[in-house]
Amino acid sequence: MSHFSKLALVSMLSLTAATVEAAPALRGDVTVTTQVVTVADMFDDAGPLAETAIFSAPAPGTTGKVDIAAIRSAAARIGITSFEANGLSAVNVTRAGMIVDEAQLKDLVMADLSARGLVGPGVNTTLQFSRFIDPIQVSTSGVAVRLDSLRYTAGGRDFSARFILADNKTVLDLGGTIDMTVEMPHLAANLAAGTILLPEHLVMRPVPAGQANAYAFAPIEQLVGMALNRQSREGMLLRLSDVSAPLAVTKNDLVTIIYRRGPMTLTVKGQAITSASSGSSLQVLNLMSKRVISATAVAPGTVEVTGAPVSLAGL
Secondary structure, eight states: OOHHHHHHHHHHHHHHHHHHHTSOEEOSEEEESSSEEEHHHHEESOGGGTTSEEEEOOSTTOEEEEEHHHHHHHHHHTTOOOOBOTTOSEEEEEEOEEEEOHHHHHHHHHHHHHHTTOSOTTEEEEEEESSOOOOEEEESSSOSEEEEEEEEOTTOOEEEEEEEETTSOOEEEEEEEEEEEEEEEEESSOBOTTOBOOGGGEEEEEEEHHHHHHHOOOOGGGTTTOEESSOBOTTOBOOGGGEEOOEEEOTTOEEEEEEEETTEEEEEEEEESSOEETTOEEEEEETTTOOEEEEEEEETTEEEOOSSOOOGGGO
């Protein structure tokens, strides 16, 4: 055999070996994320037909079984006349998927309401769809679901929303109700006018957000230590207008009248003609001079005279 003939034979054998080695090899289990199964999905060493679609994929999140006869028929239609079956009689094809459930849909609605400033700190929101939402399997490609539009009027209850699923084709139109409440302080018992409020006198209860705005929200910290303006019943919603600073001096109380000037401090007994909280002015009768003077309540039972200097007798 000539040298040229030997080289030709070696080349032919190498090409034959390469062809045998490059034959597609069937896979036993296939997982895809799109709507079609390609040659590269089904076979190792798929070659130039790798990106060619060979089957439709099952629904997202499901698995289908394709028998060897169907695979041979489909492969032949696209030009694959032979492949290594690896002893398989069928192939399991799984389409990966994500679950879209009611909780995700609610989260999208709440995020939109928050972004619009319709749900603020301290607001408790209960959202209900008008029908039960079964979990939905969607493709893993892209975002599982997005909120396309939301119709809701501040202060109302009803809403309607449109969602788009991962394939950007499936539309989900839903309606429902939104209830917003705010925890506000209520009286835990019947209390008399003038009662100094303690933490145990107050209990937080939910109030519709619109009503809370109308009544003006009063933080519990601003109520504790304040005095009730009138006799109040258990369960009453408290507003700042229902309380005032507790009285340091009550009408007809005997008080000590103080006058200070520099290092000198003068005191005399008096009787309150009007009531006053600490820091507020009141009228006081000087029991020594029998004169009515203006003073400021500085502590329980104690008032202080302000203004121009006066003699002790003139206090």
